[in-house]
Each structure stands twice: as C-alpha cells, then as structure tokens.
Amino acid sequence: MSGRSESVSTAGRSMVDWWGPLLFSVYCIGYAAFVAVAAFATFAGGVPVGGLASEAVAGVPWGIIAGFGLIIGAFVLAVLYATLARTPQDGAQK
Amino acid sequence: MNYETSILAVSIFAAFVLGVIGLSAWLGSRAQSAGGYFVAHGQVGWFVNGVAFAGDYLSAASFLGICGMIAFFGYDGFLYSIGYLAGWIVALFVIAEPVKRLGKYTLADALNSKFNSRGLKLVAAISTLVISLFYLVPQMVGAGALVKPLLGLPHWAGVVMVGVVVTSIVATAGMVSTTWVQFIKGTMLVVVCALVMFLILERGFSLPTTPIGQDEVQSYRKDASGVIVNGSPLSAENQLDTKLRAAHGIGFGSIAQLPDGVRATGPLGPIAFLETFSKSTVTTWKKGTDAAGTTTFTPVERKGADLLLPGSSPTFKGVRDDRIASKLDFLSLMLALFLGTASLPHILIRYYTVKDAAAARKSTVVGIGVIGVFYIITLYLGLGAMTSGALDPTDSNMSAPLLARTFGNTLFAVISAVAFTTVLGTVSGLIMAGAGAVAHDLLCDVFKMELSDREKVRAGKIVAVALGLIAIVFGVLFEKMNVTFLVGWAFNVAASANLPALVMLLFWKRTTKQGIIAAMSIGLVGSLAWILVSADTLEKIYGFSAADAASRALVPFSQPAIVTVPLGFLTLIVVSIVTSTGITKPQTSPGIA
Numbered sequence: 001m002s003g004r005s006e007s008v009s010t011a012g013r014s015m016v017d018w019w020g021p022l023l024f025s026v027y028c029i030g031y032a033a034f035v036a037v038a039a040f041a042t043f044a045g046g047v048p049v050g051g052l053a054s055e056a057v058a059g060v061p062w063g064i065i066a067g068f069g070l071i072i073g074a075f076v077l078a079v080l081y082a083t084l085a086r087t088p089q090d091g092a093q094k
Numbered sequence: 095m096n097y098e099t100s101i102l103a104v105s106i107f108a109a110f111v112l113g114v115i116g117l118s119a120w121l122g123s124r125a126q127s128a129g130g131y132f133v134a135h136g137q138v139g140w141f142v143n144g145v146a147f148a149g150d151y152l153s154a155a156s157f158l159g160i161c162g163m164i165a166f167f168g169y170d171g172f173l174y175s176i177g178y179l180a181g182w183i184v185a186l187f188v189i190a191e192p193v194k195r196l197g198k199y200t201l202a203d204a205l206n207s208k209f210n211s212r213g214l215k216l217v218a219a220i221s222t223l224v225i226s227l228f229y230l231v232p233q234m235v236g237a238g239a240l241v242k243p244l245l246g247l248p249h250w251a252g253v254v255m256v257g258v259v260v261t262s263i264v265a266t267a268g269m270v271s272t273t274w275v276q277f278i279k280g281t282m283l284v285v286v287c288a289l290v291m292f293l294i295l296e297r298g299f300s301l302p303t304t305p306i307g308q309d310e311v312q313s314y315r316k317d318a319s320g321v322i323v324n325g326s327p328l329s330a331e332n333q334l335d336t337k338l339r340a341a342h343g344i345g346f347g348s349i350a351q352l353p354d355g356v357r358a359t360g361p362l363g364p365i366a367f368l369e370t371f372s373k374s375t376v377t378t379w380k381k382g383t384d385a386a387g388t389t390t391f392t393p394v395e396r397k398g399a400d401l402l403l404p405g406s407s408p409t410f411k412g413v414r415d416d417r418i419a420s421k422l423d424f425l426s427l428m429l430a431l432f433l434g435t436a437s438l439p440h441i442l443i444r445y446y447t448v449k450d451a452a453a454a455r456k457s458t459v460v461g462i463g464v465i466g467v468f469y470i471i472t473l474y475l476g477l478g479a480m481t482s483g484a485l486d487p488t489d490s491n492m493s494a495p496l497l498a499r500t501f502g503n504t505l506f507a508v509i510s511a512v513a514f515t516t517v518l519g520t521v522s523g524l525i526m527a528g529a530g531a532v533a534h535d536l537l538c539d540v541f542k543m544e545l546s547d548r549e550k551v552r553a554g555k556i557v558a559v560a561l562g563l564i565a566i567v568f569g570v571l572f573e574k575m576n577v578t579f580l581v582g583w584a585f586n587v588a589a590s591a592n593l594p595a596l597v598m599l600l601f602w603k604r605t606t607k608q609g610i611i612a613a614m615s616i617g618l619v620g621s622l623a624w625i626l627v628s629a630d631t632l633e634k635i636y637g638f639s640a641a642d643a644a645s646r647a648l649v650p651f652s653q654p655a656i657v658t659v660p661l662g663f664l665t666l667i668v669v670s671i672v673t674s675t676g677i678t679k680p681q682t683s684p685g686i687a
Contacts, residue, residue: 020187021187024188028183031180035424035425038173039413045416052403058365059399060372063402063403063404064368064402064473067172067173070176071176071179072470074179074180074183077183078463082455
C-alpha cells in the first residue's frame with residue numbers, strides 16, 4: 001500500500017472513529033428516553049397519564065410511533081454509518 | 095382447539111423442510127477443513143451474511159413468541175421487538191468490526207487474542223455453552239408447539255424432529271450449510287409474513303355474529319379419565335373453542351366493538367388498521383383456576399388503545415406499578431435486550447464468516463434492515479391474531495400459525511414450514527457456536543489436544559450431536575413456557591457474562607486476562623443465580639403460586655441485567671487494576687469501528 005493510500009485510509013478511519021460514537025450516542029439517548037418514558041411517565045397508579053399513552057396521530061398512541069421510530073431509526077443510522085464509514089480500503093478489498 | 099391434520103398441509107411442510115435440508119447438504123458438502131466447517135472459510139458474501147444474520151436471529155422467540163405475546167397482551171410483545179432490534183445498534187457500532195479483526199473461529203478467540211490464556215479460553219467456552227443452551231431451549235419448545243397442530247403429533251415429537259434434523263445439518267456440513275439454511279429461512283420468513291400482513295389488512299376487522307357475554311367462561315381440566323373441556327370429554331366435536339364458534343361464529347380473540355358502530359371495516363391501510371384497533375374494544379381471555387382446580391378462560395373486554403400500551407403481560411406489568419422494584423424489573427429487561435444481542439455467541443461467530451471488517455459492517459446493516467422490517471410486520475401479525483378468533487388460549491406460541499390457518503390450510507402449512515425452518519436456522523447456529531467452543535476452545539486450546547484439521551471437524555460434529563440431544567431433553571421439559579420469555583433470560587446471561595469483557599477489551603487498554611476471567615465468571619454465575627432465585631422462576635419453573643413466589647424470592651425483581659452487567663464492568667475494572675501491576679507496555683486497543 002502506498003503512503004498516499006495509507007494516509008487516505010487513515011483519514012477514512014478517523015472519520016469512522018468520529019461518526020461511530022456519535023451515531024451510537026444518538027441512538028442510545030433515543031432508546032434510553034423511550035424506556036424512561038415508558039417506565040416513569042406513562043402510568044401513575046396503574047392509570048395512563050401521558051408519555052407513551054398520549055395520542056400521537058389518528059388515535060394511535062405515541063408508544064407505537066416511538067417503537068416504529070426506534071426500529072426505522074436504527075436502520076437509517078446503520079445506512080448512514082455504512083455510507084460514512086466507507087473508506088478507499090473497503091473498495092480495494094472488493 | 096381443533097388440531098386435525100391436513101394431507102395438503104403435511105405435504106407442503108414435508109416438501110419445504112426436505113428441500114431446505116437437501117439444499118443445505120449439497121451446499122455444505124465441500125466444506126471439510128476446520129475453517130470451512132466452523133466459519134465457512136470466511137468467504138460468505140456480505141449480503142448473504144446479512145440475511146443469514148436475520149435468519150440466525152429471527153428465532154422461534156421472534157416469530158412464534160413475539161406474535162404470541164402481542165396476540166395475548168398487545169404492546170408488550172412489541173417491546174421485545176424494539177429491544178431486540180435496538181441491540182443490533184450495539185453490534186454494529188461497538189462490536190462488529192473489532193471482533194472481526196480480533197477473532198478467528200469463536201468468541202473465545204476474540205477475547206483471548208491478546209493474552210493467550212487457557213483460563214480465559216475455558217471461561218469463554220463455558221459462557222458460550224451456557225448461553226447457547228439457554229437460547230436453544232425456547233427454540234426447541236417452539237418446534238414442539240408447531241408440530242402439534244400441523245402433524246397432529248405430541249410436543250415431544252416436534253422437539254425430537256428438530257433435534258434430529260438440525261443435528262444432521264450441523265454434523266454433516268457445518269457453517270456453510272448453516273449459513274444457507276439461515277439465508278433461505280430469513281428470506282422466506284420476511285416474504286411470507288409480509289404476505290400474511292397484507293391479507294390481514296385486506297380482511298380488516300369484523301364483529302362476531304353475536305356479542306360474547308362476560309359470563310361465557312370456557313374451561314378445561316385434565317384428570318385420570320382424560321381431558322374434560324367445558325364439562326364434556328375432549329373430542330374432535332368438543333374442542334375448547336367449539337361452544338364459542340357455535341354461538342358466535344368465532345373462537346378465542348375477537349373484536350367486541352368497532353368505531354362508528356360498524357360491523358366490519360373492510361380492507362384497511364397500515365395506519366388505518368392501527369387507528370381502528372386503537373378505537374375498538376377487544377375481547378381478550380383471562381386465564382384462571384377455579385376452586386376445583388379447573389383451568390378457566392374468562393372473556394374480558396379491553397380498549398384497543400389500552401392494548402397498545404405497555405404493561406398488560408406478567409413480564410412487563412411493572413411498568414404500570416408504582417413500586418421501584420417493578421420499574422427496575424422492566425428497565426433491567428430492556429437493558430438486557432439492548433446489550434444482549436451483541437453478546438450472543440451464535441451471532442458473534444457470524445462475523446468470522448465474512449472476509450473483512452468492512453464486510454462485517456455491511457452485513458450488519460443488511461441484517462438490521464431485514465430484521466427491522468420483520469419486527470414491524472410482527473405487530474400487525476400479533477394484532478391480527480388477537481382479533482382473528484383463532485387463538486389457542488392454552489398456548490400463546492401457536493398464535494401466528496393459527497392466524498395463518500384462518501387464510502387457508504396452504505398458508506398455514508407454508509407458515510408452519512417457515513417457522514420450522516426458522517427453528518432449524520437458529521438451532522443450527524447455536525449448535526455451531528457450541529461445537530466451536532468445545533472442539534476449538536476446550537479440546538485444542540484448554541486441554542492442549544493435538545488435533546489435525548480433520549479431527550477437529552470430527553470433534554465438532556460429535557459435540558453437535560451431544561448438544562442436539564441435550565437440547566431435545568430441555569425442549570421437552572420446558573413445554574409450557576412462552577419462548578420469548580425464555581429468550582429474555584438468555585439475553586440477560588449473555589449481556590452479563592460477555593458484554594463487559596468484550597467492551598473493556600476493545601476500549602480499555604489496562605484490561606487484563608484476570609479481569610476478563612473474573613468479569614465473565616461473575617457475570618455468568620451472578621445472572622444465573624439471580625434468575626434461579628427470582629420470583630419468575632419460582633412461579634414458572636418451580637410451580638409456586640404468584641403470591642408464594644413473590645414472598646419466597648431472594649431477589650427484589652426477576653431480570654438481573656441492571657445489576658449484573660454493571661457488576662461485570664466493576665469486577666473487570668477492579669481486578670484489572672489489581673493485576674496490572676508490572677505491565678509496562680500498553681496494549682493497543684482496536685477501538686470503536
């Protein structure tokens with residue numbers, strides 16, 4: 001591998017190193033918020049009071065929308081990461 | 095429930111399963127070396143590997159268990175879907191690429207890559223075996239549940255069938271055939287379930303011919319004379335749902351009231367389906383036991399909107415409880431689901447079947463896509479089953495196949511065959527992980543046996559047979575457990591035993607082999623011990639009443655991860671600090687992907 005391609009590879013690597021933790025943190029915050037809202041903000045005394053029980057759209061509660069959001073969001077972040085993490089080295093290995 | 099067999103259904107099922115086995119045997123016939131047997135030469139394409147990830151991961155728990163849980167309790171099953179899928183984010187961002195760079199055949203390879211420690215290999219191999227067995231049990235239970243309605247065979251026969259078929263697949267051809275079984279199964283599972291979802295939306299919702307009264311309790315009991323259903327002996331003409339069907343034109347699980355006073359909605363779009371469900375009232379069935387010991391099922395009308403909230407099932411009821419211990423139980427399970435995926439040995443070894451870290455990354459993305467689509471579909475399958483009038487109130491695991499049967503015997507046979515292949519795919523992966531742990535880690539590295547490539551493969555095959563037999567026994571013993579619930583335990587143990595070691599090895603330079611061994615041991619033993627003395631186990635395994643189980647439990651809540659995962663990290667840090675004295679050369683961390 002030439003010195004030039006090594007430096008390009010290193011640059012690509014550092015980009016991965018930067019985006020990986022960032023995207024991971026974004027998802028962790030989303031998941032933690034979902035779980036926390038479910039546990040602490042949806043029921044009081046066994047009765048729905050808000051949080052995931054609130055109506056989001058057309059009678060569908062936020063719990064469903066948030067669940068879809070976490071599932072679809074995981075895929076979106078994964079595609080974003082795979083795109084950003086692509087390095088010249090990946091192409092050379094094909 | 096009427097579990098009469100159909101020749102057509104059995105024929106389709108047999109053709110399907112035999113086709114998959116034949117194809118896998120042919121594809122796997124060329125893999126004779128250890129590298130071929132255990133990791134398919136590391137040459138599986140990233141797309142195939144990604145779909146195989148889905149095939150590996152979408153187990154009986156995901157298909158039968160989650161659909162069943164949604165069908166019985168609504169949103170709680172969907173919580174599992176969310177947690178299982180979220181776990182792949184940890185796998186992608188934290189584990190995938192470093193593990194691929196560090197390992198060769200097994201989880202122990204990766205953990206031991208910098209230490210060359212027999213002790214570490216031993217602990218990692220034991221952890222792999224224990225977690226794989228925990229995960230195997232629900233798969234076998236699911237297999238047993240499937241053959242009952244399809245082939246008219248008892249539960250144990252299904253367990254034995256899966257055990258024999260899977261052991262044959264793994265013992266004859268290893269990871270190459272396992273990969274293709276998982277690829278085929280992953281593809282078919284998503285396609286067939288999407289078809290069922292389409293049919294559910296096309297059918298929409300409708301009311302029973304007459305309303306089901308709150309006093310229409312259905313019952314059954316087993317005694318010396320056999321099974322008594324609603325006061326008469328069980329027969330083809332007297333099933334648990336016979337009275338209901340005669341009176342209301344529908345069995346267990348139905349809509350009681352639709353919005354705007356209509357009797358049927360006609361076809362619905364995906365959003366309109368959820369909206370209509372949310373605004374409807376649903377007849378669910380509460381299981382109980384009367385004074386004479388007879389099992390009863392009492393109709394309970396519930397608002398659809400309430401069923402789209404967490405906390406209806408025994409597993410997640412803590413969400414609706416104000417006690418902190420109940421909240422912790424919920425938080426702990428959601429933590430285990432999030433962290434457990436990336437710690438499962440049979441998932442981790444799939445990273446060794448691709449050629450490099452980039453392929454590991456890309457295959458994970460494909461896996462997340464396929465798995466995500468499937469989990470969204472499961473919500474519709476579960477809610478469709480809940481209102482299909484086809485539930486078996488004695489067995490939540492059968493909800494998806496019984497839902498398919500409402501669309502005809504052909505679809506029922508196809509769904510059952512796909513579900514059976516689902517079990518085959520996952521069990522194959524689990525047995526491969528266990529075989530690798532014993533043959534590669536224990537025999538070669540721990541016990542220092544000098545095995546040639548061919549002998550190593552033979553040892554792996556013998557271990558596969560042994561694991562298959564053990565799985566059969568457990569599958570028969572745990573017949574009545576919901577498979578998703580059982581898998582939740584496997585995630586707790588995996589997250590507690592493996593995750594702290596993997597993460598700290600990758601990201602903390604002062605990690606020592608003693609730290610990893612201690613963390614894995616504490617995580618494994620701690621989580622197992624916690625589960626064994628928890629209220630859930632006392633009630634569901636040891637047979638105590640709910641009240642007795644709660645009073646006798648030695649731990650305040652049943653899911654251990656929220657305690658045992660941090661305990662694993664703490665143990666590793668403390669032991670590593672204590673044992674790192676004298677280490678002068680810092681070790682290179684592979685870092686985050």
